Amino acid sequence: MTVDGILIGGGHNALVCAGRLARRGLEVLVVEQAPALGGGCSRAEDNRVPGLHHQVHSVFHRGITAMPWYRELQLERHGVRYLEPEANIAFHLSDGRALVMHTTGERTAESIGRLNPDDARAWESLGHQWQPVVEQVINPLLESPPEPAATRRERLEQTAEGRTFLGLAGLRPVDAVLGHFRHPAVRALLCAIMVLREIDITVPGQGFQLAALVAGRRRAQLCLGGARELAEGLGRALLSLGGLAWTAARPRRILLEGGRAVGIELEDGRSVAARRCLISGIDPGQTFLELLGDACPPGLAESARAYRYxxxxxxxxxxxxxxxxxxxxxxxxxxxxxxxxxxxxxxxxxxxxxxxxxxxxxxxxxxxxxxxxxxxxxxxxxxxxxxxxxxxxxxxxxxxxxxxxxxxxxxxxxxxxxxxxxxxxxxxxxxxxxxxxxxxxxxxxxxxxxIPNMVGGDLNVGHLSPDQAWDSRPFPLAGDYRTPIPGLYLCGAGTHPYGNVTGLCGHNAATVVARDLALPALPE
Missing domain, CATH: 3.30.70 (Alpha-Beta Plaits)
Known part of the structure; x- marks a missing residue:
């Protein structure tokens, strides 16, 4: 069998990438080793209570309905629905009080004001100050392939919003929090949310995440029917665009010809050829050390072994x-x-x-x-x-x-x-x-x-540190979704921007692949 492009792994990033490429006319096949698509986007029926379903891995999806791929793939036409509870997050104190983050900044400020009026005023002031930073800098950076660091800095230094971003980005997230808020509960809530989004609050480079929390409009959302419905909706969208998806199909190795990735061999002995590209949605270790094995160039293998979770x-x-x-x-x-x-x-x-x-x-x-x-x-x-x-x-x-x-x-x-x-x-x-x-x-x-992709149980599929971020994620040799192996790309959570259920790794990877393959642009 031969297709234009093969995607290894059926997590949500790979499905987003596949759907965007299929929409541009590429004949794609997603190959997933598990019995169902979705990776962490799953649900399980209780073994004692009929009809009751648990979500073991993925529940809180941040601002999914605002993501560009969600609209592009018309997921609501394929049965995907989201709910955004107005009382979004409650932070409980041991003395019985609580701080509630609502979907509106005004109501959140009211809750903060019951604990500390100064912090409430800071919340509202920073929300107004940072909103253009979020909308004009942070969101576009996360929703686009990464620029080289020097190019990104030079461009951002040209605007006030860019300079604000750079000033925050240089901070440890915890220091950004401590520098702007005073009440222990407010500080703890903001640190907790960043930790739960897999941001290391103790290393510099991600201090801008505070602005995204305070001024951003993307709150926690619940996929109705469970997180599995997102994966199934992406699968339905892919099929409607002419794409294919195989489950219970475990890749054994990536096939090379003349140093170029040209297909995969499965554990059951089947082989599938890729005319134009092969895209891995799994972690760097499996991609380079296992599926390429001895065929992996020494420098690339060394980078994959050094990748930190x-x-x-x-x-x-x-x-x-x-x-x-x-x-x-x-x-x-x-x-x-x-x-x-x-x-x-x-x-x-x-x-x-x-x-x-x-x-x-x-x-x-x-x-x-x-x-x-x-x-x-x-x-x-x-x-x-x-x-x-x-x-x-x-x-x-x-x-x-x-x-x-x-x-x-x-x-x-x-x-x-x-x-x-x-x-x-x-x-x-x-x-x-x-x-x-x-x-x-x-x-x-x-x-x-x-979910073997989550090495060491790491939901982020790789530590988010200055040397594993932006155009250095997972590492410089593959920091723009391209790899040193011609025809082989990455699209998983180990790429820019990082993990969580946002679909942006797959979205951005599809942009790069479409550009390289000169696929036709779609009308707005």
């Missing part, structure tokens, strides 16, 4: 099937808490989040136990059990190599789940006792086993 990327999850949803105690302070989409609790100040980095690097469970979670079924009745049962979960940032060995999770998961639920119980009623119908855990090792 995040020690604060992995999650430990506890998922509960409940008769009724939890009742958060902070709702007495602010009733909007009970209607919040994401809940964050366990820390009253930012030091708990900076402390994650040394603890995880040393293989220790961080203390205090900081959690975030949700009850997606409150917002999406289609996921509830047949008797109206609810699915709730909490996640904790933890080390992959617990005590120096990831296999320790297999014997320690149950005990740690009890500790996590005890911590959850400090903030919410209904997460223990007769209200609980079923429970299960998901460890970083479970994540890696289920």
């Amino acid at each position: 995040s020690t604060v990327g992995p999650l430990f999850g506890v998922h509960l099937a409940l008769r009724r949803p939890p009742r958060y105690r902070a709702a007495e302070y602010d009733p909007a808490v009970q209607r919040a989409f994401m809940h964050i609790f366990g820390a009253d100040g930012p030091e708990a989040y900076t402390g994650l980095y040394p603890a995880c690097a040393q293989g220790r469970i961080p203390a205090p136990i900081c959690l975030n979670g949700s009850v997606p079924t409150l917002f999406d009745a289609s996921l509830r059990g047949k008797g109206g049962e609810q699915a709730a979960f909490v996640w904790q940032k933890v080390p992959y190599a617990l005590g120096g060995d990831a296999r320790n999770w297999d014997r320690m998961a149950a005990n740690h789940a009890r500790t996590v639920v005890d911590r959850w119980n400090c903030y919410a009623d209904g997460v223990q006792g007769d209200n609980v119908l079923n429970s299960f855990t998901n460890t970083p090792l479970d994540t890696e086993r289920r």
Whole structure:
């Protein structure tokens, strides 16, 4: 079989890339080793409660409906629907108070003002000041292939918004937070959100993320029917454009002719030829060290081996099937808490989040136990059990190599789940006792086993540091989606801008491939 282009991996970035290329007339095939497309965009039915569905990996999708590829691929025509809860994030304090981030800056400022009027004024002032930075600089940078660093800096220095961006970008995110806000809870909330978006708040280079939080309009959204519906919608869009997708098809190696990537061989012995391009949506290690193997040029192999994964990327999850949803105690302070989409609790100040980095690097469970979670079924009745049962979960940032060995999770998961639920119980009623119908855990090792692309359980598929960002992500030899192997491109979360469910890695990669192949432009 021969097609124009092959995409390795069926995660959402590869599907976005494939759909955009198919829309420009390229005959593409997506090859995915799992039984279903989507990678972390999945859902699972509870094994004890009929009809109840859990989302194990991916729930909070930031501003998906504003992404350019979402509109281009007309996903709503293919059944994809999103909800953006107005009470977007609730940050719980140990004393029963809470800070609620709403979808509007004014309501968020009101919530902040109950804790600290000065911070509320700063929130509103910075929101106005930074809005053009977000709209004219940050969003365009993330939605485009990366420029060389020197070119990007020279261009940005020409405008006031660009200079503001550069000033923020040079900061550690935690320092940007501490420099603009005073109340410990406000500081902790902002640090927590960046950590949960896989931003390392302790290294310079991503301080501009604070502006995106304060002035940006892209809030957490819920895909109705579960995250799997995004993957299935992308798959339907691809098929409608003439593309193909194979599942349960594991690649064995990338085929080269004269040093050029010309196809793949599958584990079952089948081969597929690619006339024009081969695009990998999986991590650099699998792409270069496993699928290319001995055919990988020494310099490229060395770069792939040196690629670093995040020690604060992995999650430990506890998922509960409940008769009724939890009742958060902070709702007495602010009733909007009970209607919040994401809940964050366990820390009253930012030091708990900076402390994650040394603890995880040393293989220790961080203390205090900081959690975030949700009850997606409150917002999406289609996921509830047949008797109206609810699915709730909490996640904790933890080390992959617990005590120096990831296999320790297999014997320690149950005990740690009890500790996590005890911590959850400090903030919410209904997460223990007769209200609980079923429970299960998901460890970083479970994540890696289920989704090999997430090496070490790293949801970001690579640490986001100054030397692994922009045109150096994953590394300079492949920092613009092109690789030193002619015909071989990258489009996964290990490319610019970074992981999370945004689809921008696949979107930007498709722009580069379409440009290289001189594919026809589409009308606006």
